[in-house]
Amino acid sequence: MFESLKKKFSGTIGKLSDKLSEDEKAEETAPKEEIPKEEKHTPEEVETFEKLEEIEQPAEETETGVRGKLSGIFSRGKKEEEEEKVEEKPEPISEGSKEESTEEKSGMFSFVTQKTISEKDIDDILFELEMALLESDVALEVAEKIINSVKEDLVGKKIRRRSDVAEFTRDALKKAISEILGVETRDLKEMAENARKTGEPLKIMFVGINGTGKTTTIAKIATFFLNEGYTPAIAAADTFRAGAIEQIEHHAQNVGVKLIKHKKGADPAAVAYDAVEHAKAKGKEVVLIDTAGRMQTNVNLMDEMKKIKRVVKPDIIVYVGDALTGNDAVEQASKFDDAVSVDGIILTKADADAKGGAALSIGYVINKPILFLGVGQSYEDIMEFKPEWMVEQLL
Ligand SMILES: Nc1nc2c(ncn2[C@@H]2O[C@H](COP(=O)(O)OP(=O)(O)OP(=O)(O)O)[C@@H](O)[C@H]2O)c(=O)[nH]1
Numbered sequence: 119m120f121e122s123l124k125k126k127f128s129g130t131i132g133k134l135s136d137k138l139s140e141d142e143k144a145e146e147t148a149p150k151e152e153i154p155k156e157e158k159h160t161p162e163e164v165e166t167f168e169k170l171e172e173i174e175q176p177a178e179e180t181e182t183g184v185r186g187k188l189s190g191i192f193s194r195g196k197k198e199e200e201e202e203k204v205e206e207k208p209e210p211i212s213e214g215s216k217e218e219s220t221e222e223k224s225g226m227f228s229f230v231t232q233k234t235i236s237e238k239d240i241d242d243i244l245f246e247l248e249m250a251l252l253e254s255d256v257a258l259e260v261a262e263k264i265i266n267s268v269k270e271d272l273v274g275k276k277i278r279r280r281s282d283v284a285e286f287t288r289d290a291l292k293k294a295i296s297e298i299l300g301v302e303t304r305d306l307k308e309m310a311e312n313a314r315k316t317g318e319p320l321k322i323m324f325v326g327i328n329g330t331g332k333t334t335t336i337a338k339i340a341t342f343f344l345n346e347g348y349t350p351a352i353a354a355a356d357t358f359r360a361g362a363i364e365q366i367e368h369h370a371q372n373v374g375v376k377l378i379k380h381k382k383g384a385d386p387a388a389v390a391y392d393a394v395e396h397a398k399a400k401g402k403e404v405v406l407i408d409t410a411g412r413m414q415t416n417v418n419l420m421d422e423m424k425k426i427k428r429v430v431k432p433d434i435i436v437y438v439g440d441a442l443t444g445n446d447a448v449e450q451a452s453k454f455d456d457a458v459s460v461d462g463i464i465l466t467k468a469d470a471d472a473k474g475g476a477a478l479s480i481g482y483v484i485n486k487p488i489l490f491l492g493v494g495q496s497y498e499d500i501m502e503f504k505p506e507w508m509v510e511q512l513l
């Protein structure tokens with residue numbers, strides 16, 4: 119599930135770690151080459167020095183620092199010379215190279231000197247991430263929000279060791295994703311409990327385009343409520359498609375739930391209405407209303423859906439979207455939301471969705487919570503959607 123997004127996020131963490139520690143190494147080595155020990159010399163000193171250099175040319179020491187040290191020694195007294203030798207034991211050059219080799223050995227957990235992350239350091243890798251997110255069907259506004267949020271978090275952060283970069287980036291991504299998924303959710307169990315107390319059944323209407331999994335999802339949600347100790351009834355309000363009533367009847371029998379149905383072609387609002395009356399009469403807490411799949415562009419069918427809403431006044435309208443359709447699912451959700459004002463989303467076929475873009479984007483784009491994910495074809499294959507779970511999945 120969502121392998122593509124997972125890969126992209128972990129790739130970004132790795133790339134940023136590599137790049138920032140490479141920059142760090144480059145910065146560390148750069149000043150070593152020019153450790154100019156500025157000291158003024160008399161012409162005699164220079165002459166002596168040049169002679170010495172001629173004699174000692176093939177000697178092993180070629181570091182520029184040596185020159186300064188030697189000339190310094192020449193210009194001072196013997197006592198000072200000895201003092202300096204003692205003082206100079208922790209040579210900056212050898213210390214630097216020691217540090218580098220330690221880093222190579224201990225990898226992720228090694229120490230490097232402090233560096234502050236700048237926008238320039240991370241811009242190209244974040245741009246790459248943005249493109250990768252779009253490829254995984256993440257909506258543009260969501261990809262932009264992630265990039266901006268991560269950038270804001272990282273810029274100005276001080277890196278003390280290589281592992282900091284991975285930690286900062288993971289935290290920044292987690293925060294960005296949590297914010298995106300942080301739409302306030304609805305607690306269906308609590309609503310069912312409330313319905314039990316008031317005797318007014320909780321009415322849930324399922325809408326969406328053709329074949330997204332509405333009918334199957336209703337059987338799953340019926341199972342969910344049964345498992346929680348509530349008794350649902352189902353309204354066969356897809357009176358449009360051939361075989362739809364038989365299909366839901368089959369599911370209702372399998373899960374052991376009463377189905378309220380009329381004949382094919384009947385008014386779906388009337389079927390839904392009857393189901394609500396049945397639930398009230400029998401003290402059932404939940405009514406699940408199946409509706410026909412319809413394209414968001416089909417004006418007549420969209421009007422019919424509005425009519426069901428007017429008549430039944432559902433407490434919750436659930437948009438059922440197919441995760442595999444990526445951006446289309448998000449766009450269609452937006453159209454259904456415009457038409458009937460959706461309260462929550464169920465994203466089906468997440469089990470087969472390698473991309474994950476729709477799951478990440480859909481709630482944010484229409485500002486409605488994902489309530490459940492469909493994760494298979496059996497009645498138990500549904501899970502309550504928790505943003506923390508998704509964040510853990512992705513990072
Ligand atoms: N893998 C997988 N398949 C699913 C899931 N949910 C539904 N399906 C399958 O999707 C297909 C369509 O499901 P339906 O429930 O008939 O879809 P629908 O939205 O009611 O379709 P229409 O009534 O024609 O609009 C079926 O083969 C289901 O088994 C899911 O979460 N995972």
Ligand SMILES: [Mg+2]
Nearest residue numbers: 332333356362
């Ligand atoms: Mg159906």
